[in-house]
Amino acid sequence: MKIIAYGIRDDERPYLEQWDKAHPDVEVKAEPKLLDNDTVDEAKGFDGVVAYQQKPYTADILDKLASFGIKSLSLRNVGVDNVDADAVKRDGINVTNVPAYSPAAIAELAVTEMMRLLRNTKKFEDKERHGNMTWAPDIADEMNKQTVGVYATGRIGRQVVKILQGFGAKVIAYDPYPNPELKKEGIYVDTPKELYANSDIITLHAPALKENDHMINDDSIAQMKDGIKIINAARGSLIDTDALIRGLDSGKISGAALDVYEDEVGVFNVDFGSFDKIPDDRLKNLMKRDNVLITPHIAFYTKPAVKNMVQIALDSNVQLIQNGKSDNSVEVK
Numbered sequence: 001m002k003i004i005a006y007g008i009r010d011d012e013r014p015y016l017e018q019w020d021k022a023h024p025d026v027e028v029k030a031e032p033k034l035l036d037n038d039t040v041d042e043a044k045g046f047d048g049v050v051a052y053q054q055k056p057y058t059a060d061i062l063d064k065l066a067s068f069g070i071k072s073l074s075l076r077n078v079g080v081d082n083v084d085a086d087a088v089k090r091d092g093i094n095v096t097n098v099p100a101y102s103p104a105a106i107a108e109l110a111v112t113e114m115m116r117l118l119r120n121t122k123k124f125e126d127k128e129r130h131g132n133m134t135w136a137p138d139i140a141d142e143m144n145k146q147t148v149g150v151y152a153t154g155r156i157g158r159q160v161v162k163i164l165q166g167f168g169a170k171v172i173a174y175d176p177y178p179n180p181e182l183k184k185e186g187i188y189v190d191t192p193k194e195l196y197a198n199s200d201i202i203t204l205h206a207p208a209l210k211e212n213d214h215m216i217n218d219d220s221i222a223q224m225k226d227g228i229k230i231i232n233a234a235r236g237s238l239i240d241t242d243a244l245i246r247g248l249d250s251g252k253i254s255g256a257a258l259d260v261y262e263d264e265v266g267v268f269n270v271d272f273g274s275f276d277k278i279p280d281d282r283l284k285n286l287m288k289r290d291n292v293l294i295t296p297h298i299a300f301y302t303k304p305a306v307k308n309m310v311q312i313a314l315d316s317n318v319q320l321i322q323n324g325k326s327d328n329s330v331e332v333k
């Protein structure tokens with residue numbers, strides 16, 4: 001059995017090699033380049049493909065894989081919103097993801113960023129760079145006095161709820177499909193509107209679906225408390241960035257932390273050499289603000305998470321090749 005793993009980074013290689021040693025019957029090729037139109041031909045002769053979500057997997061690419069007889073595509077991440085759903089169905093390609101490589105990794109970053117916003121750490125660090133070691137006017141708030149609204153309570157959202165409860169925050173949540181265990185705690189509100197109206201901080205943990213594209217927009221921001229803080233470590237498409245900027249300009253939004261951004265492809269995880277060379281003025285506008293925290297989609301980027309992403313994706317790819325399905329089979333919609 002032969003598997004090609006695309007886009008293998010140096011930090012993933014030891015985990016791939018460890019898996020490879022433990023599976024002498026499987027040949028794994030670690031390909032540093034990402035899967036795209038230029039590299040898809042390298043998959044010829046392999047039984048399965050492992051990749052991750054950094055580029056769109058278009059119909060052209062998927063048709064090519066199918067023409068090589070490859071029906072097994074395993075992503076090393078959760079989101080499958082970059083995969084062309086029609087082509088997957090048409091070509092009969094089976095897809096897996098890694099749904100729970102480390103929900104804690106994402107949850108911990110989301111909470112870290114809430115804490116950084118509350119404690120004004122970026123403001124203090126900016127002042128310090130200019131030799132200003134004073135306190136005022138950046139007096140902070142405390143997490144134990146906040147009401148935090150968690151939008152969507154899948155694995156990650158639930159972990160966020162747990163961590164925040166440990167801080168003594170009041171946590172409320174909205175999910176169209178409430179979790180039965182959390183429901184017993186009585187934390188759910190019935191509508192997004194109720195979540196927006198009652199939260200000091202809103203943290204998003206929903207997948208990228210057509211129905212929640214730009215769910216944070218001028219209308220939803222207007223329903224939020226004055227001075228709201230918004231955290232997004234889920235998907236960039238959830239937030240209308242122009243509306244976010246308008247909310248920051250007006251002071252309605254007092255802080256934002258984005259680990260994802262709607263135009264992040266081609267920008268995040270790229271070294272441009274200097275701030276000025278980052279080719280996105282809207283992003284730079286956000287980055288320059290002392291009440292906005294931008295991280296380049298790093299919530300997943302921890303050692304335990306990366307190990308799981310690599311090794312679980314390889315396990316799933318073997319299952320797909322052998323049986324056409326896996327414990328981690330996912331429907332691409």
Ligand code: COI
Pocket residue numbers: 052053054076077078079080297300
């Ligand atoms: C995901 O797992 O969906 C992520 O956002 C991580 C990233 C490597 C694509």
